[in-house]
Amino acid sequence: xxxxxxxxxxxxxxxxxxxxxxxxxxxxxxxxxxxxxxxxxxxxxxxxxxxxxxxxxxxxxxxxxxxxxxx
Numbered sequence: 001x002x003x004x005x006x007x008x009x010x011x012x013x014x015x016x017x018x019x020x021x022x023x024x025x026x027x028x029x030x031x032x033x034x035x036x037x038x039x040x041x042x043x044x045x046x047x048x049x050x051x052x053x054x055x056x057x058x059x060x061x062x063x064x065x066x067x068x069x070x071x
Contacts, residue, residue: 002053011035011046012055015065025065 004012014034018026028040037043047065051058057066 001055004050004053004055008046008049008053011037011043012050015047015050015056016067019065019067025063027062 011031014031015026018030018034028043031043032038032040047058050056055068057068058064
C-alpha cells in the first residue's frame with residue numbers, strides 16, 4: 001500500500017477507530033467532528049484517496065466504508 005500523508009492518516013485513524021468502537025462506518029459529519037475538518041468535500045476527497053491507496057473499501061454512499069484489513 002502507498003504511504004499516507006499526515007492528514008490522510010488522521011482521517012484513516014478516525015474511520016478505523018470509529019468502526020472498531022461502533023461496529024459500523026462513520027458518516028461524513030462524524031468524520032468532520034472527530035477530525036476537526038469542516039468541509040465534507042475535503043472528507044470525501046480523503047475517502048477516495050484512502051480507497052485508491054488500498055486502505056479502505058468505499059461503497060459510494062455515506063456509511064458504506066469498510067476497512068481493507070478486515071476483508
